[in-house]
Each structure stands twice: as C-alpha cells, then as structure tokens.
Amino acid sequence: MSSLNRREFLYMMSVLGASSLFAKSHQKLFDVKNLNDYYKIQNFGNARFLHMTDCHAQLMPIHFREPSVNLGFDSNYGKPPHIVGSHFLKYYGISENSRAGFAMTCMNYVQNAHKFHRVGGFAHIKTLTDHLRGNFGKDKTLFLDGGDTWQGSATSLYTRGKDMVEAINLLGVDVCTGHWEFTYKEKEILENIKALKSDFVAQNVFVKDEALMNGAEAYDEDSGRAFKPYVMKKMGDHMVAVIGQAFPYTTIANPQRFIPDWSFGIKPDEMQELVDEIRTKEKPDAVMVISHNGYDVDKKMAEVVSGIDFILGGHTHDAVPEAVPVKNSKGVTHVINSGSNGKFIGVLDIDIKDKKVRDFRFTLMPVFSDLLPEDPEMKKYIEKVRAPFIDKLTKPLATTDNLLYRRGNFNGTFDQIICDALREVKGADISMSPGFRWGTSVLPGEAITFDDLMNHTSMTYPETYTRDVKGADLHTILEDVADNLFNKDPFLQQGGDMVRTGGLSYTIDPRKDIGKRITNLQLSSGEKIDANRIYKLAGWSTVGSASKGEPVWETVEKYLGDHKHIKNLKLETPDIIGVKNNPGIELSLYKN
Amino acid sequence: MKRRNFLGLGFATMAVTALQTVGSASIFSQHPKAFMATSGDAALKDAYGTTSVIKDDKAKLKLPDIAENGGAVPVTVSTSLDNAKSMTLIIDGNPHPLAVTWELSEGTIPKFSTRIKMRKTGNVRLVVEDANGKLHVATKQVKVTVGGCGG
DSSP states (O other), X not given: OTTSOHHHHHHHHHHTSSOOOOTTOOOBOSOOOSGGGGGOXXXXXSEEEEEEOOOTTOOSOBBOOOOSBOOOOGGGTTOTTSOOHHHHHHHHTOOTTSHHHHHHOOTTHHHXXXXXXXXXXXXXXXXXXXXXXXXXXXXXXXXXXXXXXXXXXXXXXXXXXXXXXXXXXXXXOXXXXXXXXXXXXXXXXXXXXXXXXXXXXXXXXXXXXXXXXXXXXXXXXXXTBSSBOEEEEEETTEEEEEEXXXXXXXXXXXXXXXXXXXXXXXXXXXXXXXXXXXXXXXXXXXXXXXXXXXXXXXXXXXXXXXXXXEEEEOSSXXXXXXXXXXXXXXXXXXXXXXXXTTOEEEEEEEEEETTEEEEEEEEEEEOBTTTSOOOHHHHXXXXXXXXXXXXXXXXXXXXXXXXXXXXXXXXXXHHHHHHHHHHHHHTOSEEEEEEOSOOOBBOTXXXXXXXXHHHHHXXXXXXXXXXXXXXXXXXXXXXXXXXXXXXXXXXGOOSOEEXXXXXXXXXXXXXXXXXXXXXXXXXXXXXXXXXXXXXXXXXEOOSSSOOSSOBHHHHHHHHXXXXXXXXXXXXXXXXXXXXXXXXXXXXXXXXX | OHHHHHXXXXXXXXXXXXXXXXXXXXXXXXXXXXXXXXXHHHHHHHHHSXXXXXXXXXXXXXXXXXXXXXXXXXXXXXXOOTTOOEEEEEETTSSSOEEEEEEOOTTOOOEEEEEEOOSSSEEEEEEEEOTTSOEEEEEEEEBOOSOOOOO
C-alpha cells in the first residue's frame, strides 16, 4: 500500500470498495471523476496482451456466481484458485460488498448482483477492449482468446459456432485456441477456422497416423500436427511468439465421434521441443502460451517445460487476480487464468528489453455492464444473431425463489433442477448430470427463460438416456469422475467438476486413491445402494455413442412447465471428509 | 463405462499387437511360456531368466498419461544403448502382460512405434536387454478411464 499515494488509495476505496492490491497489478490513474474511470489504468512496458477465455458464447450480459467449493489438496492446498468465498476475500484483502468481491466470489451474491447488475456481454467487452487497445497502442496490443468460445448458448448451437466466429472477428481477437470448438464436426470446425480473422493455434493436436494414411489433411505432414502450433506477432518493435495449447483431454472428456481423425494430449515433450525451436530459430522477444489446460495443469506444465514467459490459461474458469510465478529448470513462467463467461478481461502489460521480459503488470478486469456503454456495432450484430429465435429464447419457462447456478465441485442448484427433471420425467431411481463448469446464474425472483436453460444444456450431444445399472457400476462411475477431479497428479486432472447426482447421496474423501474415495452410497430414501441390485439411471450427454432420448432441454422444459415455480430446492451434496479448514470451501454457504 | 465392459469381456485377453523376431534363436521360440505368463515378472523371468532390472534413462518409453482409447494406445519405445539385444514391452494390468518383444539385429535403429491394448489403468514397462545381457527398465503409468465429464 505504501507505493500508492492518497488519491490512488481513495480511488481504490471508492471504486473497488477495498484496499486490495494484487501483486504486480497496474496502478490506477489519478483524477477519477466518474465510474467509467474504473477502467483507466496506468500503462506499463511496451507490449500489451488482452486475454479472454471460456466465454461460452455468452453474447449477452450474464450473472455468474463464482464457486463456493473448489477444493485443492497437497501442493495446491490454500493456493489460488483453490481459495473461495470469505477465504478469497481475506487472502486478497477485498471487502464482501465491493465490486471486486462481487466479481470474484460467491459471497452475498444475490444482494451484490442486484446492486452491481450483470457482467460481461460482447457489446460491453468490445467497448472495454477497444479502449484498452487504443489507449496502449493498437500496434503493440494482441488480443488472445483461450477457447470455449463457440459453445454454451442456444444461438451458438443453432449456428454451429458461426455466430461466435463472427463475434470474435468483430471483437478483434488476434490469436485463439480451442476445446468445445472440437464438439462440432471436423468439417464444420475447419470451415469455422477458415472464417476466423484470428490465428487458430494448437501444438498438441495431431492427425492420427491411420487418418494421415487415408489422406486426412494436416497442417504439417511431417510432425503430424493438425493445426498451426504457434504464430509470430509483431508488437511495436518486438516479435512475440504465441503458442497454442488446446484442451488436452478433448477426446476423453468429449466425444471422439465428431473428430475421429485427431489425437490430443498434454504433450509436454513436444511443447519443450517447440519452445526450444522457436527460441533458436525465431529469436522472439517473448514466448507466450495461450492454453486450455486448466489452472493446475498449466502450473505443472510451467514446472516441467522451460522457456515460456507467460501461460495465459483457461478451461477451469478460475478468476485469479494475479499472475502466479512457477519455477522451472531455466527460470520462471507466470501462470494466468482469466475466469469465464465474458466476466473478465485479463490485461497483461510486459516490458521487453534486450530480448527479455524485464517486468510486467497484470490486472484481471471485471466487465461490469452498468459501467461500460455498449459498442453500437456489436450490439446490432448480437440483435441480428438473436432475432430469428428471440421469441423462443425469451420465453419464461418457470420462476424461481432459489438462486440458480452450476459452478462448484459438487451439485449446483441448476444441476439439481436438471437431475430432478431427469428423475421425474423419466421415472428413474437415480439421475446423473455432468459436472460442467459453464452455465450461468439466475437470481431469485427472476424467470427462468429458455435462454437460461440453453446456457446450461446447449451442446452437440444433449441426448438423454435411461438404462439399468448395477449398484457396483454406480460406484465405479463416481470413483472414475472423482479421480479426474482429485487425482494427485495435475496431468491426470481433466478439469471438470464432480458428476451431479439426483436421488443418490454419498460420502467422499477426496484425498484417497481411486476406488477408495466414495463410500456410503444411498438412495434419497436412505436405503443403502446394493452392489448387485439393478437401478434405473437417467442421464444425458453421453461421450461414447449418441443416446436415443430427447435432448435434455426438452426434458427440463417439460419439468419446469409442470412445476411452474421452483422453491425450497433441496440441493443434494455429498458429505465431504477432511475439508473443515480447507479454504477451498465456503462452509457457511454449504450447509443443507 | 462401455469401454471397460467391452475390454472386460475378454477382448483384451491377448494383448499382443506386434511380434518382431529377427534371427534364428528368438525369445519367442525359446520361451513360448513368457507370452502366456499371467504376471509381468513371471514373463520377464521366463524370457530373460531374471527379474533384476536397472532403473535408468537408457530405456525410453513414450505413452500418454490418459489413454484416448484403451483399445489402441500409441506407444513409442527406444533406447540410447549401443548394440542392445532386445526390447520387451510389458503391460502389467493385462491378463497376459508380455505384449511385444523386438529382437534387434546389428545395425537396427532401436526405435519402434505401435499400438497396445490396455484392459485397465496400470503400469507399462519397457525392458531393454543391453549387449552384456543386463536389463534396463522404463516404467510409465497409463490411465484407462471410463469416460470423463470435462468441461
């Protein structure tokens, strides 16, 4: 705090509502006369990166409640992003009812949401990013998009991602990579990439040998890489390399059937070779990676690969307000994650001198739709995209007394509605819904619109199923998903949350090994699950082959129509062992 | 779920995907039991007469952390040892763990890529027999998942 003068301090008190100062964040400018000045920051260095990630096709401003549970263990215990709620406020010195507290935590969420309104929205984002680019110098600024851009809304599905391709073209994105982009068909993906004005980069996607032999296209037949692995960009007088890292577990966590020719992985050895090659051949002033690994995977990659200056990451939807340094064999790599749903723009200014990054400033900037005027061109474009579907999208399906959200390691309230709907409509004992991290929030008293429902279900494999499953297999499924979330090795974490269950409760000890975490499986009646008995399970979103049932939004729409009003929602959360003092859970909000 | 059931039904009972024998006195012809052994160490013992191995970086094994498809896991094996005599791949979680033996004749570049079937999560071991008959090993765990919910 000592480096701030009194006016800056007062500014931060009045606007951020707290004395927060994140390590290496920008200084705010003087002479703040109105709220628009919230976005005036002191420029730093000679190259600026704007980072957006995981917007999940949210063209309109949204509510997005940050998690009340995001557990970390061992070396990640109590480290960002595994600090939530009041622990986060305390760690960073932010007050609960400030704009920063609202943007970055789940605390006092409903009251703050009424006070500070919706966040994100592409028309607001464009105003902000145009300002940040113009203010620093267009020729010295690069706009990076970390992917999960073409999926997550009704219109993105209806247009097969094309509405978002055009939206990020308008926004002025320069370089991007992908994850849910790969849930469209191979041909559609390649067409969309062609329509992008930005470079689509991915060092870790390869065309399978068999496919190559059958004549499949590759960016580089020698390496087998399906896409351009990196791009060199001129920023002022400097040259910067931007390497792409797509979501490494796309073909495991999402269907392979849409992209049969491509193989993914973390590929740290290939990354190291590429960094070394770029450093030798291109002699860049800085090496940046735009990554969809997820936060903990990025941290491990920063440890095992050397020569990267910054990893601008996404996937795990973590709003981390600082760039975290990670040591490796040749120096330090800083890891960044810029949240999700268009809620934040990460602003990274670097100072390059003598072919090296000397210093930097990073600020995770919340996009407040009440502070930022809409960009007229983007506003018009969004209206045009939504116009053909607007009656359907804005149709209220039911009202709610409960705050509805998804994000968190275990069941969210919107998942609970999906699980309840699957059980009721399909007459199942138990239901399951995937632990996605996308899905926006609905405030109590608001109508749940078809738009809201699609924000939780819109995807290319939404088909529902019912099947008979043995008790023992239920256990296997829960164990398998829990291991994807809580495996001690970050390279084995896939970045989704725990599968949501309806009518099924259990106890979980996240620190145990696979096969030993889940115990005490019970039906909602309290009856113990019998390993040899058959239960009727309803679910959706099958990764293997397409299921036969209707898309899940039809199931939930019917349920909401039947109930008309959601109240006293009973959140089915597991009993979690050993987290009493863990800063990755806000226990005051986690009682039921 | 499906994948594990599929593999569990016995499609992975024989995990052999390639067998390269060069020369007249092959391990396979001399030690046919090795390929039918039901534990990795028993296979090693039968093939090489010992389970004593040196853990160093001479044997190189490249595998994914998580298999995209347990039915066809890409693997690349190599060694930096000159005049290595043979290389053997053992998949400890399979019913018959010995998957492949490459017998190397003089001048062979000791680097091969193939696909292996893996029944479940477990270790894969590459054992390289050097010119003096000593065994060098590299081990890597590969996870075979029933299907994730990443997102």
